[in-house]
Amino acid sequence: MSFISRSFCAAAFAVVAGLLAHAAPAPAQGQTTIFAAASLTNAFQDIGKLYKAQTGKDVSFSFAASSALAKQLEAGAPAAIFASADTKWMDYTEGKDLTLKATRVTPIGNSLVLIMPADKARDVTLDTSFDWLAFLGADGKIATGLTDSVPIGVYAKTALTSLGQWDKVKDRIVGAESVRAALALVERGEATAGIVYSTDAAIAKNVKIVATFPADSHPPVEYPFEIVKGQDNDETRAFFDYLVGPDARKVYAQYGFVVK
DSSP states (O other), X not given: OOXXXXXXXXXXXXXXXXXXXXXXXXXXXXXXXXXXXXXXXHHHHHHHHHHHHHHOOOEXXXXXXXXXXXXXXXTTOOXXXXXXSSHHHHHHHHHTTOBOGGGOXXXXXXXXXXXXXXXXXXXXXXXXXXXXXXXXXXXXXXXEEOTTTSXXXXXXXXXXXXXXXXXXXXXXXXXXXXXXXHHHHHHTTSSSEEEEEHHHHHHOSSEEEEEEOOGGGSOOEEEEEEEBTTOOSHHHHHHHHHHTSHHHHHHHHHTTOEEO
């Protein structure tokens, strides 16, 4: 199957998955449900296990791009907490009166990196003189998130624009529905390189970080958390506080997030 065919199939699957997410049944009574950016998957799953071990209480998660989750909240999908990978989509849910601004915390951050399949990796320096076209070759592609909506893609476009490189590479960008989907394209060798968060690259077995984007080439990668409107109760508060407490902070650090 060609790269384009595989990418089309992946996109079609993402659409179906999104429709199913909108149609998902409400969580069990009393269960705390968290909508969280895909890059938080491993850390939040570990935190959820720790929380259950200490309290006996289950929490459930829905992981996707922050843009998709914000739209699901807007469509009425049930959740108690929203953890976004950027401030834009949290501002969006606040503006739609979906989340409670007064509860907002931003406990962690991340960095933006360039990755390649491990067997083809070569270290590079990302600056205004970097020759992307020579780096990618005749048909090379860069996998990242959708550059108009998915946070990792928005960060990537901003960084490339800041470095004066966007116009040179925009036709080589493959926009995926989440950072994990972009990571998978590079892991499978279907893209020459990828722009992802450092924490996602760290959990992948078959990719290598070849460069980190200059911090001043894009806004800080920050993760704001907020409680969803109408869900500010004892159960939600208990887990929300746990997400920013000492046990959770240890997990974030283990996965390479910048703990504030």
